[in-house]
Amino acid sequence: MSAEETEGTTRTRLVAAMADSLQRRGFHGVGLAELLELASAPKGVLYHHFPGGKTELAVAAIQAAVGSLIRGFARLLAEHGEPVGVLRAWFALAQQRLEKSGFERGCPLATVALESGSQDEDLRRALADGFDEVRRWLAAMLAQAGVAPATARRLALLIVSSYEGALLQARVAGSVKPVADTAAMLVELVREEVAARPATSATPRAR
Amino acid sequence: MSAEETEGTTRTRLVAAMADSLQRRGFHGVGLAELLELASAPKGVLYHHFPGGKTELAVAAIQAAVGSLIRGFARLLAEHGEPVGVLRAWFALAQQRLEKSGFERGCPLATVALESGSQDEDLRRALADGFDEVRRWLAAMLAQAGVAPATARRLALLIVSSYEGALLQARVAGSVKPVADTAAMLVELVREEVAARPATSATPRAR
Numbered sequence: 001m002s003a004e005e006t007e008g009t010t011r012t013r014l015v016a017a018m019a020d021s022l023q024r025r026g027f028h029g030v031g032l033a034e035l036l037e038l039a040s041a042p043k044g045v046l047y048h049h050f051p052g053g054k055t056e057l058a059v060a061a062i063q064a065a066v067g068s069l070i071r072g073f074a075r076l077l078a079e080h081g082e083p084v085g086v087l088r089a090w091f092a093l094a095q096q097r098l099e100k101s102g103f104e105r106g107c108p109l110a111t112v113a114l115e116s117g118s119q120d121e122d123l124r125r126a127l128a129d130g131f132d133e134v135r136r137w138l139a140a141m142l143a144q145a146g147v148a149p150a151t152a153r154r155l156a157l158l159i160v161s162s163y164e165g166a167l168l169q170a171r172v173a174g175s176v177k178p179v180a181d182t183a184a185m186l187v188e189l190v191r192e193e194v195a196a197r198p199a200t201s202a203t204p205r206a207r
Numbered sequence: 208m209s210a211e212e213t214e215g216t217t218r219t220r221l222v223a224a225m226a227d228s229l230q231r232r233g234f235h236g237v238g239l240a241e242l243l244e245l246a247s248a249p250k251g252v253l254y255h256h257f258p259g260g261k262t263e264l265a266v267a268a269i270q271a272a273v274g275s276l277i278r279g280f281a282r283l284l285a286e287h288g289e290p291v292g293v294l295r296a297w298f299a300l301a302q303q304r305l306e307k308s309g310f311e312r313g314c315p316l317a318t319v320a321l322e323s324g325s326q327d328e329d330l331r332r333a334l335a336d337g338f339d340e341v342r343r344w345l346a347a348m349l350a351q352a353g354v355a356p357a358t359a360r361r362l363a364l365l366i367v368s369s370y371e372g373a374l375l376q377a378r379v380a381g382s383v384k385p386v387a388d389t390a391a392m393l394v395e396l397v398r399e400e401v402a403a404r405p406a407t408s409a410t411p412r413a414r
Contacts, residue, residue, distance in 0.1 A: 025235065026318075026322050028232065028233060028236040028322075029322055110375060111322060113375050113378060113379045114233065114313065114318035114321055115233050127379040128379045131376050131379060132380075154391075157385060157388050157389060157392075158369055158392050161370075161385065161389045162365055162368040164371060164376075165367060165372040166372075168320050168372075169320075169371075172331055172334040172335045172338060173335050174331070174335070178364060178368065181364050182364060182368045184361075185361055185364075189396075
């Protein structure tokens with residue numbers, strides 16, 4: 001393995017360790033020593049890869065988590081071909097992740113988002129952009145399935161809002177029930193909107 | 208002022224300072240020295256009132272926040288007389304609080320709920336009970352307005368889920384738009400359910 005490859009994997013391990021820690025306990029709960037141990041990285045290597053230190057690493061972890069989520073959505077859409085299947089699968093994966101991790105792993109963005117009062121602008125911006133990207137992807141998927149663009153945007157927001165709040169309640173309850181029940185309601189709403197398409201669009205869509 | 212009253216107000220100030228800090232930055236972000244300063248409390252007084260230290264104070268702050276929320280709901284219901292008005296007013300208050308605090312103050316339970324991975328069982332239990340109490344209150348309000356009990360429970364969960372997720376997105380966006388738009392969708396859903404009452408119950412309700 002070349003020096004460059006080693007560098008690459010150390011960086012990747014640091015980002016993955018930060019993403020994992022952020023979703024378990026947030027930015028304030030992450031200790032740098034623990035993080036380096038998690039990433040099997042020697043001391044000093046953090047500032048080599050991330051001159052901005054803990055905050056710069058957290059920004060990279062947030063961007064990596066959003067990228068991975070969007071790629072996951074795309075895979076689910078390729079598999080299911082329509083929004084209801086994608087939503088069902090996404091919420092089911094969240095439930096599995098919660099259960100497997102003893103209700104520690106929810107959304108990698110949420111905890112750090114709520115601590116944002118004491119954080120710097122780079123971190124806040126990365127989170128805002130991340131949520132924006134997720135909402136826009138979901139809205140585009142719904143619009144592509146025939147939901148009117150304004151409704152698609154509002155539904156995408158409701159999906160993200162209730163996903164985050166359901167995960168939060170599941171974590172403290174130590175039960176996936178809030179996620180399962182929230183998913184069932186959202187699936188029903190989305191199904192109604194998608195089904196209403198032929199009735200609401202009198203003229204064929206140009207696509 | 209008697210010694211007892213001074214004790215009482217010091218305790219109250221500590222609880223209020225903890226509740227405020229929890230919603231701004233979570234349990235890990237709260238420093239004890241800063242907390243004592245916020246509460247204008249001398250060092251040493253914390254363990255006098257809360258032998259269990261920071262965790263016991265956080266549990267008291269969570270319980271106080273839930274109690275205050277439920278009393279607020281009851282006031283809104285007395286004022287508006289029906290669920291749609293209560294929801295509108297609740298989400299409007301959240302928007303005001305976000306804006307006034309520079310998007311630092313959202314829900315006092317949410318941040319600490321997401322850090323729960325590294326916290327003890329007392330804190331998790333206080334949060335779980337708190338969310339449960341809020342969901343049950345909302346479900347009872349909806350059922351009283353004629354929504355079928357099972358639907359009322361599901362709607363109450365969706366309201367709490369999307370409230371939490373909307374506040375989270377508003378904080379990072381530095382905008383109340385996610386809260387306003389989520390509220391509009393929920394109000395529409397609740398209005399439909401409440402309006403559907405006469406159509407869905409063929410026999411008069413015994414009440």
